[in-house]
Amino acid sequence: MSFGLFVLFILLLFVIYLVRHNGWLGSKAGHPYPPICKGLPLIGSALEFGKNPLKFLQACRQRYGDVFTVLLPGRRMTFIFAPAQELRQSFFNGSPSLISFTAGVEPFTCRIFGMSKKDFSLAHRSLLTALRSELGAKHIPQLAQKLINQYLLSFRTVWGKESEGDAYHLLTKTLSDASLRVIFGDEFANASPSLFKDFVDFDDWFELAATPMLPHFLLRPFVTSRKRLLETISQNWKYAKNAPIYKLTEAYGNDGNVPSLLLTALWATWSNASSASFWTLIHILADEKVKVKVLAEVEQTCPLLLSSKTELSVEWIFSHLPFTAYCVSETLRLCASVVDIRKVLEPMQFREFTIRKGDYLCISPAASHRETTVFPKSEDFVPDRFQKLGTHPNALFDKDLFTFGGGFYKCPGQLFAMVEIVLLTALVFYLYDVQLVDPIPKMKESQAVGIKRPSCSCRIYYLWKRRLAGMEVI
Numbered sequence: 141m142s143f144g145l146f147v148l149f150i151l152l153l154f155v156i157y158l159v160r161h162n163g164w165l166g167s168k169a170g171h172p173y174p175p176i177c178k179g180l181p182l183i184g185s186a187l188e189f190g191k192n193p194l195k196f197l198q199a200c201r202q203r204y205g206d207v208f209t210v211l212l213p214g215r216r217m218t219f220i221f222a223p224a225q226e227l228r229q230s231f232f233n234g235s236p237s238l239i240s241f242t243a244g245v246e247p248f249t250c251r252i253f254g255m256s257k258k259d260f261s262l263a264h265r266s267l268l269t270a271l272r273s274e275l276g277a278k279h280i281p282q283l284a285q286k287l288i289n290q291y292l293l294s295f296r297t298v299w300g301k302e303s304e305g306d307a308y309h310l311l312t313k314t315l316s317d318a319s320l321r322v323i324f325g326d327e328f329a330n331a332s333p334s335l336f337k338d339f340v341d342f343d344d345w346f347e348l349a350a351t352p353m354l355p356h357f358l359l360r361p362f363v364t365s366r367k368r369l370l371e372t373i374s375q376n377w378k379y380a381k382n383a384p385i386y387k388l389t390e391a392y393g394n395d396g397n398v399p400s401l402l403l404t405a406l407w408a409t410w411s412n413a414s415s416a417s418f419w420t421l422i423h424i425l426a427d428e429k430v431k432v433k434v435l436a437e438v439e440q441t442c443p444l445l446l447s448s449k450t451e452l453s454v455e456w457i458f459s460h461l462p463f464t465a466y467c468v469s470e471t472l473r474l475c476a477s478v479v480d481i482r483k484v485l486e487p488m489q490f491r492e493f494t495i496r497k498g499d500y501l502c503i504s505p506a507a508s509h510r511e512t513t514v515f516p517k518s519e520d521f522v523p524d525r526f527q528k529l530g531t532h533p534n535a536l537f538d539k540d541l542f543t544f545g546g547g548f549y550k551c552p553g554q555l556f557a558m559v560e561i562v563l564l565t566a567l568v569f570y571l572y573d574v575q576l577v578d579p580i581p582k583m584k585e586s587q588a589v590g591i592k593r594p595s596c597s598c599r600i601y602y603l604w605k606r607r608l609a610g611m612e613v614i
């Protein structure tokens with residue numbers, strides 16, 4: 141082949157690549173591909189998306205409409221915006237032969253937690269079923285009782301009687317200690333004292349480490365903390381034999397991958413619920429009227445909540461602490477993940493567009509939760525909006541709220557998460573006088589996945605306000 145022909149051949153390949161990659165041709169069926177927000181050569185929109193994903197997506201939507209594709213290094217992400225019911229139908233309940241949750245989260249399960257692709261997709265359904273049953277309504281009374289005992293212990297050992305402290309640290313530590321003991325068991329928790337610290341380091345680097353094509357050797361703190369976490373879990377998971385999490389390892393059945401599986405479960409248990417409990421407390425503290433309503437409710441309910449005679453069923457908790465639960469739901473509306481993700485397995489139709497095989501199909505819970513037609517004054521914290529509707533605080537997540545995902549793969553920890561945050565919030569307000577010391581921090585703008593973290597610290601002042609049997613040390 142002459143040199144000229146060779147150059148022509150390369151140019152032809154390049155043009156074919158550009159046409160396919162950028163969707164300049166319509167699909168075979170004649171339906172157009174969605175418009176593309178191209179960004180810069182090679183890195184696409186990585187910089188803008190990475191800086192403030194929500195703002196970037198809202199700007200794209202204004203420019204391109206309800207369906208558009210964003211190019212990121214190694215990833216094409218097609219976003220769809222629509223009323224809740226339409227999104228539930230097309231995204232959460234779409235045909236499994238067309239879109240896949242498992243393939244969508246593989247960049248996390250495999251690249252971050254180190255699970256093998258094959259094992260994960262084979263075992264995924266049974267894992268989900270096992271966890272859903274272990275954390276289901278039937279077990280809540282027992283789990284809730286243990287949570288309360290652990291919270292009371294943390295008030296003695298972590299909070300103390302009176303102090304000023306960083307609210308994020310206080311709530312994260314309290315909730316994490318309690319949920320670890322409840323889900324992984326006391327023996328496992330006692331054997332793993334370094335787990336919390338290593339997890340904080342790991343979680344700080346989580347999102348960067350999920351970036352495709354970014355080599356992990358550049359992220360030394362991430363690699364070190366993950367190694368330590370996996371070592372701790374490998375050595376100690378035998379102690380979790382009597383805990384709910386053990387059912388998961390039985391469903392998985394492959395010893396070699398169990399530590400990675402349990403690290404995934406630990407991340408799911410800790411990461412989102414901790415931030416959610418922080419924002420719930422901070423939002424209530426920042427609004428005097430809301431705080432007064434919460435205080436009235438907890439004064440009435442907490443004596444019963446702390447009585448050993450009460451069976452803490454799901455219905456009991458939500459019917460005795462409805463307003464506190466609406467505060468949690470409203471917090472989860474405001475702080476929801478910017479992106480939820482699936483992978484397109486075969487070309488699929490959404491409205492007039494064809495979405496390509498291989499694209500990540502995405503919705504934005506954070507953007508949907510800010511639709512002013514559904515949520516007037518959408519940036520404000522207004523728990524009354526849900527109370528007026530009368531929808532059960534937990535059932536809101538089957539209607540207009542997407543914080544826990546949806547369809548078959550909906551978060552299996554939803555009920556447990558709601559219960560643990562409601563109980564912690566109620567007890568903090570019942571047992572302490574709490575005040576904000578710092579202004580409310582902004583949410584971390586650059587975070588795309590999971591409940592938003594605060595962008596800076598926020599101190600609270602708290603003072604123990606009552607006598608309680610068994611709490612003499614305080």
Ligand code: HEM
Pocket residue numbers: 268271275323405408409410412413416480481542543544545546547549550551552553554556557591
């Ligand atoms: C406020 C707290 C929480 C939030 C906002 C949250 C949110 C989510 C979301 C959005 C998903 C993906 C669902 C989808 O895309 O359809 C998910 C999956 C998951 N969540 Fe949660 N979650 C929370 C708490 C928990 C807790 C406490 C646990 C366990 C104790 C848990 C366990 C899991 C697991 C294991 C999965 C993966 C399911 C799978 O692989 O199919 N989550 N969660």
